[in-house]
Amino acid sequence: MPHDLISRRQWLALSPLSAAVLAAQQHAHDVVRAAKPAALSFLNGGEAREIEALAAQIIPTDTSPGAREAGVIYFIDRALGTFDADKRAIYTEGLRQAQGKRRELFPASQSIAALQPDEQIRLLHAIENTEFFDLLRTHTIMGFFGNPSYGGNRDLAGWKLIGFEDRFQFEPPFGYYDGPERER
Amino acid sequence: MKQYKPSEEVDFLIIGAGAAGGVMAKELSSAGFSVVVLEQGPYLRERDFDHDEIKYIRLSAMTNDLKKQPQTYRKSDAEPAKVLEQKMMQYGRQVGGGSVHFTANYWRLWESDFRQKSQWGGVAAASLADWPVTYADLEPYYTKAEEELGISGLAGANPFEARRSKPYPLPPLPVKSSGAIFERATRKLGLHPFPAPMAILSQPYRGRGACVHCGFCETFGCEMRAKSSTLATVIPMAEKTGRCEIRADSYTRKIELDTNGRVTGAVYFDRNRSEVFQRAKAVIVCANGSETPRLLFMSKSSRFPQGLANSNGLVGKYLMFDCGFEAFGLFEHPLNEFKSVQTTRAIHDFYEPDPKRGFYGGGGIDARFDFYPISFALNGLPPGAPRWGSEWKAMVARNYTRTLTLLAHATCLAQERNNITLDPDVKDAWGLPAIRVTFDYHADDVSNMKFLLDRQVEILEATSAQRVWTDMTDLSLLPHNHLLGTCRMGDDPKTSVVNRYHRAHDVSNLFLVDGSSLVTACCQPTCTIQALAYRAAEHIASQARKGAV
Numbered sequence: 001m002p003h004d005l006i007s008r009r010q011w012l013a014l015s016p017l018s019a020a021v022l023a024a025q026q027h028a029h030d031v032v033r034a035a036k037p038a039a040l041s042f043l044n045g046g047e048a049r050e051i052e053a054l055a056a057q058i059i060p061t062d063t064s065p066g067a068r069e070a071g072v073i074y075f076i077d078r079a080l081g082t083f084d085a086d087k088r089a090i091y092t093e094g095l096r097q098a099q100g101k102r103r104e105l106f107p108a109s110q111s112i113a114a115l116q117p118d119e120q121i122r123l124l125h126a127i128e129n130t131e132f133f134d135l136l137r138t139h140t141i142m143g144f145f146g147n148p149s150y151g152g153n154r155d156l157a158g159w160k161l162i163g164f165e166d167r168f169q170f171e172p173p174f175g176y177y178d179g180p181e182r183e184r
Numbered sequence: 185m186k187q188y189k190p191s192e193e194v195d196f197l198i199i200g201a202g203a204a205g206g207v208m209a210k211e212l213s214s215a216g217f218s219v220v221v222l223e224q225g226p227y228l229r230e231r232d233f234d235h236d237e238i239k240y241i242r243l244s245a246m247t248n249d250l251k252k253q254p255q256t257y258r259k260s261d262a263e264p265a266k267v268l269e270q271k272m273m274q275y276g277r278q279v280g281g282g283s284v285h286f287t288a289n290y291w292r293l294w295e296s297d298f299r300q301k302s303q304w305g306g307v308a309a310a311s312l313a314d315w316p317v318t319y320a321d322l323e324p325y326y327t328k329a330e331e332e333l334g335i336s337g338l339a340g341a342n343p344f345e346a347r348r349s350k351p352y353p354l355p356p357l358p359v360k361s362s363g364a365i366f367e368r369a370t371r372k373l374g375l376h377p378f379p380a381p382m383a384i385l386s387q388p389y390r391g392r393g394a395c396v397h398c399g400f401c402e403t404f405g406c407e408m409r410a411k412s413s414t415l416a417t418v419i420p421m422a423e424k425t426g427r428c429e430i431r432a433d434s435y436t437r438k439i440e441l442d443t444n445g446r447v448t449g450a451v452y453f454d455r456n457r458s459e460v461f462q463r464a465k466a467v468i469v470c471a472n473g474s475e476t477p478r479l480l481f482m483s484k485s486s487r488f489p490q491g492l493a494n495s496n497g498l499v500g501k502y503l504m505f506d507c508g509f510e511a512f513g514l515f516e517h518p519l520n521e522f523k524s525v526q527t528t529r530a531i532h533d534f535y536e537p538d539p540k541r542g543f544y545g546g547g548g549i550d551a552r553f554d555f556y557p558i559s560f561a562l563n564g565l566p567p568g569a570p571r572w573g574s575e576w577k578a579m580v581a582r583n584y585t586r587t588l589t590l591l592a593h594a595t596c597l598a599q600e601r602n603n604i605t606l607d608p609d610v611k612d613a614w615g616l617p618a619i620r621v622t623f624d625y626h627a628d629d630v631s632n633m634k635f636l637l638d639r640q641v642e643i644l645e646a647t648s649a650q651r652v653w654t655d656m657t658d659l660s661l662l663p664h665n666h667l668l669g670t671c672r673m674g675d676d677p678k679t680s681v682v683n684r685y686h687r688a689h690d691v692s693n694l695f696l697v698d699g700s701s702l703v704t705a706c707c708q709p710t711c712t713i714q715a716l717a718y719r720a721a722e723h724i725a726s727q728a729r730k731g732a733v
Contacts (some may be wrong), residue, residue: 128571
């Protein structure tokens, strides 16, 4: 990590940032420091498994880690427990409707998590024009590409995927086209 | 830092510690006056800043937060206003204001910007006007701002730039791939690319270090103090005088008036939400183009039933933004645009309005990339791309380092119908009326944005881009950072709110100095706002010495 989290925490504690951000960061920091699997603080295990199954098709695991390996579900749990607490109802209602859609499409199924990947993709297509899907997509992306201190983007999976580096210093040439010798 | 008692009558009470307020505070305290600056937001220091996209972009850690300060919007006053779910008026809400998180573009206006009415004779349904000042009046203050704050650029590189008395104090920042690609393509088209003037240090300057190209400029605070915000420059100078107190977490709700029609200070909520009255001999409002008119409306009295300094009813009117669509290019090799400042090259070839185009308007175009990882993954792919799943993931992975943007910075016509008012129903977390925005673009603004977008596409087509696309999202509802024109300056008290030195026509010891003063809007306003502040401060100080404030 380029940031010294411990001293940064102390600085942040001195500044009157919004309590929600601080709460989220404090939690994140504790998790990072604890160096053990993060625990869920808001979602119950069943809800988390269902949401994670959907997130894992939004950013699937293929030749590189996806939402599951990046710990996106821990980010979502934290968001709903802190700064996006006012959006919990969208999840509750969205998940209820998604379960209804699952039973309609796959009457013999028991849960979203237990569906086959292609079935999960079909289910997502069936709900992709809902407010719940938009929020889940946004949260999945935030958890995958955001600062790891929020619980997601584990091992910098999101940043490694796209070639982004969080560094304090770069030097020119920055890219292929600004080196003096490059054909532009 | 000096601390004053609220009961102590200071020489100047400044409301807002942003781009203009910071300059006013430094100039007036250096001139020997006692100054208190009230700032809504907290006093964050460089050590508080980090590279957290969620905190700064999603959670408004350095800008106004709709959850605490809601806004409402309507396209015209014929329709009811709706509570916005995304900010329309966005401003820096901490000491240093927007100058802390801005991209740091630092463009002077052209000579012609100050006399558009004379040049054009008017535009239907718009309120085009000449400024009460000229470029020549402002030139010494542009130079002063560039020198004191520290601006990087190359004098003479833009063949259209107005006469300048001194070169930029610092050389341009190193070109990025977007700039190199843009420079080559615009030259091929016979255009005139130049290094973007930036309020970011390319070399160490006056005790501050040079930019280290971390890439977190736009919407972030600079940990290195390389961005020339007022937080990093003039505010420490003001504090060092021993005569200036920056009072953060102080949210002004009313400017008070005495029976002689003079302001006596302001009432604000402190961090515990207790009301405090700070006495002052004069008040200078530097709260930005949305909060300045809002505060005047909230300061209505029996003498000014329509709002303070609003006898002619023009406070809040002529709201203007920064216009412009985006065009994108995708390239074969990595540009790595996430590194270094957001933009390094621009053109002004289409800046001057031209009657041959059939509409009023013009603007600059720059090559840039202002996506951070989350915003890119949410919105950065071309139209028709999938929004999730394996194919989407592969595209995000490939495109992030290979995409650039051309953004236009275009004129926005002043219209009386576009305004800031107080929402009659919606209140903020302090119980104060919410900002209500009434806004729709002038037809010429839209024609102009489309005209510039065609130029942006032509430029991209002259590059080696593998794919070119455009985004014409309805810009009116996006967060706007350039909040302009709502307390227009002018010589005629019937058609303007403040005079050429920013003194309210209605109240002799009240001054309004910020984006609200601007008469026309083109491109990047911060440089002009700060030059106006230097000029206003010099005049106000000389008047105060004569007892004429």
